[in-house]
Amino acid sequence: MLITLELPEDIAKELETRWTDLPRAALESLALEAYRSHVLSAAPLRRLLGFEARMQVDAFLKEHEVQDFTAAGFEHDREALRQLRASEARRRHCFQGRRGSHIASQPLGGI
Numbered sequence: 001m002l003i004t005l006e007l008p009e010d011i012a013k014e015l016e017t018r019w020t021d022l023p024r025a026a027l028e029s030l031a032l033e034a035y036r037s038h039v040l041s042a043a044p045l046r047r048l049l050g051f052e053a054r055m056q057v058d059a060f061l062k063e064h065e066v067q068d069f070t071a072a073g074f075e076h077d078r079e080a081l082r083q084l085r086a087s088e089a090r091r092r093h094c095f096q097g098r099r100g101s102h103i104a105s106q107p108l109g110g111i
Helices: 009-018 022-036 042-049 054-063 071-104
Strands: none
Touching: 009 022, 022 042, 042 054
């Protein structure tokens, strides 16, 4: 679909002092609003903006200070952190156990 915007010349010139590629700026503004309003998800946003990778979408959203936090996302992060902490605790426990058995098996010297 082709969308045409008609702007007064003086306003267009003023906007071009901020955005040299005014059509791209308009497209990005529309895309951001559609994403913020949950009209578009990341995949259609990527297509609309012509990005090849999800990482480009993430960078674009970060650049425009769009936070994508959901309850499910927080829960996923919380579970990942819990698993990481449990794994780290097991690793420390195994390391301390090996270190303790190593010390106990050393000869006592002259005693």
